[in-house]
Amino acid sequence: MTIYLYNTLTRKKEEFIPEDANNVRMYVCGPTVYDRAHLGNARSVVVYDVLFRILQLVYGTKHVTYIRNITDVDDKINAAAKAQSITIQALTAQMTQWFHGDMQALNVLPPTKEPKATEHIKQMIDMIEKLIAHKKAYVAKGNVLFSVKAMPEYGKLSRRVQEELESGARIKVEGYKKDPNDFVLWKPADAEDDSSSVFDSPWGKGRPGWHIECSAMSTQYLSQNFDIHGGGSDLMFPHHENEIAQSCGTYPGSHFARYWVHNGFLTVNGEKMSKSLGNFITVKDLLDKGVKGEVIRYALLKTKYNEPLDWSEKLLNDAKKELDTLYRRLSKQEQQSDDVSEIVNALSQDMNLPVAISALHANPGNGLRKMGGVLGILQQDPDTWFKGTDSSGIDIEGLVNARRTAKKAKNWAEADRIRNALKQQGILLEDRPDGTSNWRRE
Numbered sequence: 001m002t003i004y005l006y007n008t009l010t011r012k013k014e015e016f017i018p019e020d021a022n023n024v025r026m027y028v029c030g031p032t033v034y035d036r037a038h039l040g041n042a043r044s045v046v047v048y049d050v051l052f053r054i055l056q057l058v059y060g061t062k063h064v065t066y067i068r069n070i071t072d073v074d075d076k077i078n079a080a081a082k083a084q085s086i087t088i089q090a091l092t093a094q095m096t097q098w099f100h101g102d103m104q105a106l107n108v109l110p111p112t113k114e115p116k117a118t119e120h121i122k123q124m125i126d127m128i129e130k131l132i133a134h135k136k137a138y139v140a141k142g143n144v145l146f147s148v149k150a151m152p153e154y155g156k157l158s159r160r161v162q163e164e165l166e167s168g169a170r171i172k173v174e175g176y177k178k179d180p181n182d183f184v185l186w187k188p189a190d191a192e193d194d195s196s197s198v199f200d201s202p203w204g205k206g207r208p209g210w211h212i213e214c215s216a217m218s219t220q221y222l223s224q225n226f227d228i229h230g231g232g233s234d235l236m237f238p239h240h241e242n243e244i245a246q247s248c249g250t251y252p253g254s255h256f257a258r259y260w261v262h263n264g265f266l267t268v269n270g271e272k273m274s275k276s277l278g279n280f281i282t283v284k285d286l287l288d289k290g291v292k293g294e295v296i297r298y299a300l301l302k303t304k305y306n307e308p309l310d311w312s313e314k315l316l317n318d319a320k321k322e323l324d325t326l327y328r329r330l331s332k333q334e335q336q337s338d339d340v341s342e343i344v345n346a347l348s349q350d351m352n353l354p355v356a357i358s359a360l361h362a363n364p365g366n367g368l369r370k371m372g373g374v375l376g377i378l379q380q381d382p383d384t385w386f387k388g389t390d391s392s393g394i395d396i397e398g399l400v401n402a403r404r405t406a407k408k409a410k411n412w413a414e415a416d417r418i419r420n421a422l423k424q425q426g427i428l429l430e431d432r433p434d435g436t437s438n439w440r441r442e
């Protein structure tokens, strides 16, 4: 089985050839733990979870190393902790726990390892010292800055040339920067900083820049050269570009990641998701409304991973209906086939999710359990799936049970009355041979 991936670095769909098929290595930028995971974060995590599952199927579970980090030191974290008057430690511990809970609800597998930035400060300092020694970085007023001009290849991922970057840089340039594009590797602590975000370094007390965190953690667990680096398309510039510059600057002759995979962004009803627009949706918001995690996951997987995804009520309702259809079909099949070739074929073609989902719907039901497993769905017992209360507050289960009792007593008039009452609420019943019924929304 050959996997093809669209490589942002070459702008081509390429055959995936790992450096070592006995240890296929993937790094994905994880969350900055200062807030609840929103749907844009969830999309990225779910997309790479599917890629992780395909790699495991093709190369064997033991032969894939997937690293997704936790960024627990960052300016946004400091600001959020200060705003809530809690310690950085308390904030990041809580947010990390919530992130894990939300991702578990979306049936996301844990990565092989989930390193925390604060536990890798030494590795970051080592890298920064090497960059200074290689004249790729310089110290200025307690900051250490990466010298973009020292890397002629800078811009190769985002395809931006340095002159273009300069003229486009409208942000205020701090006086200590030699070049407006130079970025921070280490910054000095502020007097009021919480001690859990202050670290000793050869340049004084301070904290690392965000970009160096990913370079240090990917090298630590995957070595200087590895196979796949993933993340949202919004991270391509400057974050991923800077990761390449730092890693290749530290280890001359290395290439860092071979394949760069970027998932598309997520909009809500055609607009960018933002707190100021009031359309900011977290995973928790939906779970609290009674939306099943699996429905959210399925909705996130309906669009090709590298295309924009527009979130809407309709997308979510359609996802629920389609999963109901698949679970109904699954409940009618006792024999389950192990053949997942159709779905793996679709996913090996640059993770073609729409084709994979179509393959599920084309299946008569006997392959759904295993096929769904490749996408991380359809693993529940159908009876469990169809159980539950309706968001409108009607006790559907109660009515379904009352109708079953009526049918047993051959009280057909009462059974029909309940069926019609439910139909008026938009709920359809489907009788099964054993006398029980499934219900679904029209």
Ligand SMILES: [Zn+2]
Residues within 6 Å of the ligand: 028, 029, 030, 214, 239, 243
């Ligand atoms: Zn990163």
